[in-house]
Amino acid sequence: MAHSPSSSSFDAKGCHKGTLETGDRLLADVSLPAAVIHQAPLAHNLAWMQDFARRHGAELAPHGKTTMTPALFRRQLEAGAWGITLATLPQCRAAFAEGAQRLLVANQMVGQANMAIAADLIRAGAELYVTVDSAENLDQLGAFFGAAGISLNILIEVGVEGGRCGLRDDDEVMALARRAATLPGIALAGLEGYEGVVHGDDPVAGIRRYAQRLVDGVKRLADEGLVDRDKPIVTASGSAWYDLIAEAFRDGGLEGRFTPVLRPGCYVVHDHGIYREAQAGVLSRRQDLHQGLEPALEVFAQVQSLPEPGLAIVALGKRDIGFDLAPEVLRRYREGGQASELLSVEGWQVVKQMDQHTFIQLPDSARDMRIGDVLAFGASHPCMTFDKWRQLHLVDDALRVVDTWATRF
Known part of the structure; x- marks a missing residue:
């Protein structure tokens, strides 16, 4: 009734x-x-993707903007997720309030109001990472967090021509990393990218090349001693091409020296459209994966x-x-x-x-x-x-x- x-x-x-x-x-x-x-397919997806990341030697930081549902964040973390990825600082604030401690912002942080939110989160105990792709933004962050006496973890974003954010040139990545080393309030943690903006007649080949750029780039940063952590982070992966990124991280000689992090979000509930089609592509490329x-x-x-x-x-x-x-x-x-x-x-x-x-x-x-x-x-x-x-x-x-x-x- x-x-x-x-x-x-x-x-x-x-x-x-x-x-x-x-x-x-x-x-x-x-x-x-x-x-x-x-309930049943949700439980399956949580376990399936966590196991996929583990078998490829990677951590999982699901993109929380997909769901913005704290109960799902908790289930992802309980299943073994390394952290939660978000797109904005208010999203980070909401996730932290519900118990997510490690927050990766797969986006540039601009504006002092957003920096203030980040500072409050760090003071409250959050392990926060943001992406940077310009000297101007880097200097703004250095000035703000240096004055606040807080260390902000940054990931330099690697982009592609015609994509959205991210440095297009690998030498620019190194130059920005060297600049970060001179600024107070800044701790370079590694590299970040998003392969979903790679297009062309052969997207698989293009994404493989892009993933190799990330692997080579984070090694170069580590070799020059520019990363402020023992195991530099390299992170990418949406919900469509995660297999290609995971393979590049697994086969790139990162084990034991780096922290590879995958960031799919839509996997948790999957869908009946574009990600169903993308999953069919993953399974066709990876005959060893079962059920999906x-x-x-x-x-x-x-x-x-x-x-x-x-x-x-x-x-x-x-x-x-x-x-x-x-x-x-x-x-x-x-x-x-x-x-x-x-x-x-x-x-x-x-x-x-x-x-x-x-x-x-x-x-x-x-x-x-x-x-x-x-x-x-x-x-x-x-x-x-x-x-x-x-x-x-x-x-x-x-x-x-x-x-x-x-x-x-």
Whole structure:
């Protein structure tokens, strides 16, 4: 039976709280649409990627901006993650408040307000790393943290022509490292990069060359004694090409002398779009990898209108689910039914989305459709779905709610 909350069940911002309980049924007790994480594939993905990193001699620092969900950060750290990667200082502050101690900012830190957040985090005990790709930014950081009497860990970012941030020339990397050695408040920890900006007719070859630049570069920094730590860090890897980066780190002669760090984020829930395709590429390149990642994130919503033959309108829109690619209709259930009682969605196709409506073109065979039927949708690029939700429901195989997790966007 659905809950009927009293006025006291709403917080100061009008958000519903405290009405769901462990064991509630997603198909009966949860207000839809709702973002859902499936327990079994999540556990599989956590273990799979941690084991992948370990077998390649690398640490794992998952990119937290994907989910901004502290409960997932904790699970990643409990599974053995070295730290959590973030994109902004407010994200770092949120992650640190929830227990993440080692924070890697895969981005340049500019502006004194952001530097002040970083200083507060370091004073509070955070092990913080930020990236740098210019003498001007380096000097700004040196002035701020030198005056504050704080040592800031930096990673020099290695970029590519036509990409986003990062130094394009390897000699510029060395020059910036030598400059860092002269500044107060700065501790050079190693090199950082992101292979997702490498493009061309042969991206695999291009990424392999880029990964080798990182390996050669961090060795060169160490040989010149420019890194302020015993085991310099070299880090890269998103969720599409992590196998190529991991292979370069494994085979690059880094073992025992350096700290290779992989940073995929989307792996934790995978997806039904671009990362499903990317994973197929990984498995085709690596015949030794078995099973691979499994999609764990879905959005459940209900049919709200059947206004004309061959058309269903679902109470789900761009405010609820990522739309890099059209969402995929995965399964259908009766409201109040059981997880095992699946109804056909063969031939169903999303043809249009608006803010809060999805248009589905139906085949002639779809004659058992009812208002209120519950659909499970898969999305492409999980980052663009997580950031639409204040909370997510963890469910078991029977679609019972196991836990409800807050996001911190």
